[in-house]
Amino acid sequence: MASTDSAQRASSPSPVAGTVTVTATTTETATVRPVEAAPTGSPTPSxxxxxxxxxxxxxxxxxxxxRARPRTDPRFSTCAAARRAGYGPYRAGETEYAWYQDRDGDGVVCE
Incomplete structure (x- = not known):
């Protein structure tokens, strides 16, 4: 029966990448080995x-x-209201200085 055993054994090499090589030793068992794929891309000369x-x-x-808003304090109706809210005093040249009256003329309001 050696001739029958060799007739059942089939091995076919598979040169195509991505195919599978099957080696059958008997009719009941088979070994499956994937063939390695060829490298993709072309290598550089090195x-x-x-x-x-x-x-x-x-x-x-x-x-x-x-736009940045001007950095000024809120405008109050009187210096007393500004002081109660925690604002002031304002010096000449500041925007808020023009909002209030400098009655003593020293260049400082809401003092």
């Missing part, structure tokens, strides 16, 4: 694979331009 392209960096999203 034998190393070509470097990959760098991905472009994402552009930042545009932001909404907001």
């Amino acid at each position: 034998g190393t694979p070509a470097p990959r392209r760098a991905r472009p960096k994402p552009r930042p999203k545009p932001t909404k331009t907001v």
Whole structure:
């Protein structure tokens, strides 16, 4: 029966990448071995694979331009109200100085 055993054993080499080589030893068992795929891409003359392209960096999203508000204190009807709220005194040249009366003329209001 040696001839029957050798007739049942079939082995076919598979030169095509991605195919499977099957070796049958008996009719009941089979060994399946995948064939290694051929390397993709063309190697450089030195034998190393070509470097990959760098991905472009994402552009930042545009932001909404907001005008800066002038940095002034809130306007009160009197200096007494400004002082009660914790604001003042204001000196000549400051925006808030023009809002109140400088009765003594020293350049300082809401003192």
